[in-house]
Amino acid sequence: MLKWIIACSLLLPLALQAQETLVYLSPTGNDANPGTMAKPKATLEGARETWRRSPGKATTVILRDGTYYLDAPFVLTTADNPQHQPFTIKAQPGEKPVISGARKLTANWQDAGNGIWKTAIPAGITEMDRLYVNGKLQISARYPNYDSSARFYHGTAADALSPARIKTWKHPETAIVHALHRAEWGGYHYKVTGVDAQGNAILEGGWQNNRQMGLHPDHRFVENVREELDAPHEWFFDASEHTLYFQPGNGKKPAANIAYAATTELIVLKGSMEQPLKNVTVRGITFTGNKRTFMLTKEPLLRSDWTIYRGGAVLVEGAENAAITNCLFDEVGGNAVFVNNYNRNVRIDSNHIYRPGASGIAFVGSPGAVRSPAFEYNLAVPFSEMDFTPGPKSEEFPKNCSASDNLIQFSGEIEKQSAGVQISISNAIHVAHNTIHNVPRAGINVSEGTFGGHLIERNDVYNTVLETGDHGAFNSWGRDRFWHANRRIMDSATMANINLTKLDILGTTILRENRFRCDHGWDIDLDDGSSYYDIYDNVCLNGGLKLREGFFRRVHHNLMINNTFHPHVWFANSNDVFTANVVTTDYKPIQVNVWGKKVDNNFFPDKASLEAAQQRGTDKNSYVLDLQFRDFKKGDYRLKPSSMPGKITYRDFPIDNFGTRIASYKKLAAPVPLPAILLSAASSKGDLLEWKGAKVKNIEGLGERSATGLPDEKGAYFVTVPENSDAWKAGLRTNDVLLKLDGQPVNSVKTFLSVYQPIAWRTNLKAVVFRNQREQEITLANK
Known part of the structure; x- marks a missing residue:
């Protein structure tokens, strides 16, 4: 009896495998292959014929390492799994396959002068949306140039669509415009189709927002303009010349390995309410390169x-x-x-x-x-x-x-x-x-x-x-x-x-x-x-x-x-x-x-x-309530026993169960910007707080009054405002004393922040500062 049980247990995995169709893929495979690990197929379309010949079985398509470039979206329908068996598309354990919507090309770069290189592109290609050089996404030629520190769109300029700038473009009809909504409720996107008699761009688009109010006057940029190709990593495709222009970051001849985005969707799971597609899993795949x-x-x-x-x-x-x-x-x-x-x-x-x-x-x-x-x-x-x-x-x-x-x-x-x-x-x-x-x-x-x-x-x-x-x-x-x-x-x-x-x-x-x-x-x-x-x-x-x-x-x-x-x-x-x-x-x-x-x-x-x-x-x-938190700076907002009120019911707050539980993702996430100080508990003296990169405190004593020229000790004193800090960009300077904000008096750092917090979402704030021994009205560009 024992031998029979052992024999059956050894046969059980084989029996389970018989109920499952396994299809292996590799970018170096061939769709004429049977789809085994030793002889993998090359494409999802090629694998489709294998599993369709085995209806009623669970199916697992296993992708080996490498990049799978799609000519069109891969669409999985109810016809691919009519009996609703488990269907899985997954990575081989320990490997990282990539599904890309990009189309590969081999560049023959020629020096075009001024740090720019060019290569001929096949005549059948009439547009290019995104460019990858040696697998890295590059920047469409734009004005203003890409600035990773800029708040809006990586850089915007009020004159991006000015007639004077448009006049410098030989073919303005290639330009694409991106802009914030006038009230900053999202954004707009347009294609330039021509120029009117006054030199203004004729635009097509703007349907991307359901509260139509027009473009923001300042926060806008243009891309895909040949004359704006003037910075590292920028590129422009001239469809009329079938030529791609590119300025590499190091000035050296770029890599020959290039690709451009050609497909929008990559994988589509497509059923319907009447005939749903059931029991499909996609696991462990990297998706990239789409339009x-x-x-x-x-x-x-x-x-x-x-x-x-x-x-x-x-x-x-x-x-x-x-x-x-x-x-x-x-x-x-x-x-x-x-x-x-x-x-x-x-x-x-x-x-x-x-x-x-x-x-x-x-x-x-x-x-x-x-x-x-x-x-x-x-x-x-x-x-x-x-x-x-x-x-x-x-x-x-x-x-x-x-x-x-x-x-x-x-x-x-x-x-x-x-x-x-x-x-x-x-x-x-x-x-x-x-x-x-x-x-x-x-x-x-x-x-x-x-x-x-x-x-x-x-x-x-x-x-x-x-x-x-x-x-x-x-x-x-x-x-x-x-x-x-x-x-x-x-x-x-x-x-x-x-x-x-x-x-x-x-x-x-x-x-x-x-x-x-x-x-x-x-x-x-x-x-x-x-x-x-x-x-x-x-x-x-x-x-x-x-x-x-x-x-x-x-x-x-x-x-x-x-x-x-x-x-x-x-x-x-x-x-x-x-x-x-x-x-x-x-x-x-x-x-x-x-x-x-x-x-x-x-x-x-x-x-x-x-x-x-x-x-x-x-x-x-x-x-x-006297809020004495256990460790405020570390985000532990449980109350210390000494502050627990005796006559009222208070419930502590969760502190360590937020966000993804996956350890590797936690390491990749940006640090949470926890508040540095509880404003309601701030002392009236001695506190030196940070606000948008500036150091700010209360006016204290005759020495600080004398240094600033103030008649009293009211205001928020900006002791240091480093150049290019967010406070500097907002319009504040070292030794400014903020006296009013949004029409409300500012008597201390605490009142400044209590006035500011409810209106922090506004872009521009009216303020009064004491600067150079006199009061001045300024607008804080709150960005």
């Missing part, structure tokens, strides 16, 4: 500020029980992963997404699933024509999908209306344990309430809203069926029938145990009617929390370091609750005459802040 998509971003996402391109390096549509896991998305041209329309139980986890041109991960449903949809902020379906049936119209949207343990860095490299994780027309999306940093707009964005029920937890989101403004590390809009740009119409409708507010809501969205930081807006920004949220146990490091309009939001047990609660424009019957939160400055209400269901039992930094709230009619039972 940019900024001129394809045209479709408005309901009434959010977004337009969208429904594509990505990996596009998932009509899938069930699919996973994109442990992959690297390396400088892909648009969205890294786009989960489109009907999808169920799709996991995007444990991926490293580095410098995607647009969003990292997007879950976006079909507007056809929405009843009475409208497609721009100022548009609304009249109530007399509205469909009042609750819930979605169809199932064409992502549901029960997830994004977890991803590291998303520097997303929105090209498209500024983007996010680390974007959610629109979706339900029950789980976003957990992601580290998201250095993004131009939100780290996590929810475009509208349709259809809610999301769980967003334990993410670490920081260095956000770096190139835009009026936004948040976490941002959401409402603008659902009930919402109207005319507040009086919306007020009367919701007062008459508050159930209008939940017509598009399938569940409450939960934000819990996240750490957020935004220096140009709010850490948590619920804007324009965002409703049905439960927000608790979050640590806000800098920007505080904002609630504008909206209904049935419960905000409790959150910590707001160096900032506070920003209620904006509330409804009389909002039913909002704000309790047991720690704020470290006074509330900053705007147009709030009624205070929801309950605003009480909160913790304030001082008596003055508490009394100010009580005078507005809130916080009758709130407290002043």
Whole structure:
């Protein structure tokens, strides 16, 4: 009996293998090969015929080391797996295969003078989007030149489209224009199609933003202009001459190994609601080399500020029980992963997404699933024509999908209306344990309430809203069926029938145990009617929390370091609750005459802040709390036993469970910019704080009064402002004393920061400084 058991156990792995089709690929393989490890095939298309001959078996396609250049997107459909067996495309363990959308060429470089080299390009190639030299992405010839330290677009200039500059271009019709939105709500992109009689560019494009207001007058740049090829790593392709020009960084003859982006999507998982593609996993693959998509971003996402391109390096549509896991998305041209329309139980986890041109991960449903949809902020379906049936119209949207343990860095490299994780027309999306940093707009964005029920937890989101403004590390809009740009119409409708507010809501969205930081807006920004949220146990490091309009939001047990609660424009019957939160400055209400269901039992930094709230009619039972954190500078915001209040209930905040749990990703992530000092606990004397690279303190004593020429000891004294620091760029200088900001007096460093924090998102701030023995009005370029 024992021998029989041993014999069966030895045969079991062979029996399992018989139920699975294995296909090996190698860039040096051949599609005529059988697809074994010894004789691998070369392409995914070649492998397709092998697994299609074995229907009903689990299939694993194993990619060996090397780069697989695609001539077209690889599309996997239900026909490839009709019986829904497990289907996996993965890397050979220990190896790092690359799928690229680039097309290889061999350059024959000739010296073109002035440090520029040129090579002939085959006549059949009529356009080139991105250039890789020896595998490294280069810079399209641009003005102004690429500046890694510049805040916007790596360098912008007001005269980028001036007639005087355009006059220097022999072929302006090659130019591409990138610019911020006039109000810094994302960006625009255009092609120049010609020049008018006044020498101004004729532009085609600008559809990339759903709140049309025109280009920013200053923050713009142009690329793809031959005459602007004047800096290392810049290139220009002259299609009329079939010639590529390139200026290498070292002045030496460039490598002959070049490639250009030729494909937009790389892998497409394509099913439908009627015939979903099931049980597919993509694991351990690097994706790179695909085309940019900024001129394809045209479709408005309901009434959010977004337009969208429904594509990505990996596009998932009509899938069930699919996973994109442990992959690297390396400088892909648009969205890294786009989960489109009907999808169920799709996991995007444990991926490293580095410098995607647009969003990292997007879950976006079909507007056809929405009843009475409208497609721009100022548009609304009249109530007399509205469909009042609750819930979605169809199932064409992502549901029960997830994004977890991803590291998303520097997303929105090209498209500024983007996010680390974007959610629109979706339900029950789980976003957990992601580290998201250095993004131009939100780290996590929810475009509208349709259809809610999301769980967003334990993410670490920081260095956000770096190139835009009026936004948040976490941002959401409402603008659902009930919402109207005319507040009086919306007020009367919701007062008459508050159930209008939940017509598009399938569940409450939960934000819990996240750490957020935004220096140009709010850490948590619920804007324009965002409703049905439960927000608790979050640590806000800098920007505080904002609630504008909206209904049935419960905000409790959150910590707001160096900032506070920003209620904006509330409804009389909002039913909002704000309790047991720690704020470290006074509330900053705007147009709030009624205070929801309950605003009480909160913790304030001082008596003055508490009394100010009580005078507005809130916080009758709130407290002043002495915040003695265990290790503030290291982000340990648990209270010391000595400061634990005896008569009230206080709950400590999480400190070590934010972001990705993958050790290698933690090492790659940028350090979290923790606050250096708790402003509400700052001493009135002796504190020398850092602000945007400058050292600032209170005016103390006759010596400092004499040195600055001040008549008293009021103001924030900028002791040193290093040249080229952010404070210098803002307009401050060594020995300036800031006396007023935004019309409000600044009596000390503490008051300066308490005035500054709520308006930190604004680009330009009016200020009064004492400089050279007299008061001067200046504008702080807050960038």
